[in-house]
Amino acid sequence: MPAIQTAQQILDQVFLDMRAKLLEVAASLDRLDRAPGAEAVANDQRRQRIQKTLEILASQSGNRAEQLQLLFSDTYDEKWQRPGVRA
């Protein structure tokens, strides 16, 4: 089901919203950096994942949302122990 709107129309609609959300992210990063204990947080896995999302956002992959979701997900092991033998 392809999008009906042109990229120009979409940009006109989402620009202010994206600008606001990106500013929130920028301000949150600044707040983290200037707070006491910023160095310790730098090693927190959550902080590192946020850093990685910025690289994903800068890529041209076309599935950035999916990649972000996977970055924030636990790993799946296909050999997990299935429930008991069927009767």
Next chain:
Amino acid sequence: MYYIDPHIHMVSRTTDDYERMARMGCVAMSEPAFWAGFDRGSVESFRDYFRQLTEFEPKRAAAVGIQHFTWLCINAKEAENVSLSREVIAMIPEFLDKPNVLGIGEIGLNKNTKNEAQIFWEHMELALKTDELILIHTPHLADKYKGTRMIVDMLLDDPRIKPERVLIDHVEEHTVKVARDHGFWCAMTLYPVTKCTPSRAVDIIEMVGDDKIMVNSAGDWGPSNPTAVPDLVQEMRRRGYSEAKIKKVVYDNPLEFFRQSKRFKFKDPA
């Protein structure tokens, strides 16, 4: 536009919510059994809950002209208590001839534990034995991808499972294909902070198509919005979709899935 909310927990909503939903065009809803916000102590609590879902809520809904359907199970959070879960599973058949029951749900995983998987599998056995539809809850946040994969593994392990009779709920960008690639139905939940927003839900529909997919509010006692489905209708209109395209997602698709239930009787309001 008439719409159906295929996943909402009306036991934790007010009569005002019923009225507001009716005014916004809701003509039918389905209410899966879920967690009450605290763990229940005995099978009798579940018996009362199932009576509420099959006797009381349909009357509240009918008072505002909405048709109420439901699903029965013990949810994944309480599945850690395996003995209680087995008592509940054994009791469910008492309610399977109630006219508004669509099947077994929302079963699934929460923290992806061994006990949860075991009880999921026992619910699946019950649904197969009684020839019921299955509605599946997938976990939240970091647990979602792994849990969805585990659920799909268990479904695919059993050749008796017919994918078109199973709905995998709360899918997002990273799990929608896991569900759809094997022919299962899927649903997106529109939540204010976690899960999907209306715009991301429409993005997903644009990417995977509008077959075998639906949207719901999953309104409950937590932060949620019982009129989230009309928000999606608005988002699709804003993007220029025809009323017929929108109706397919919020009305025709849930009906097509529900119609597979042997008890499903729907009065078309049109």
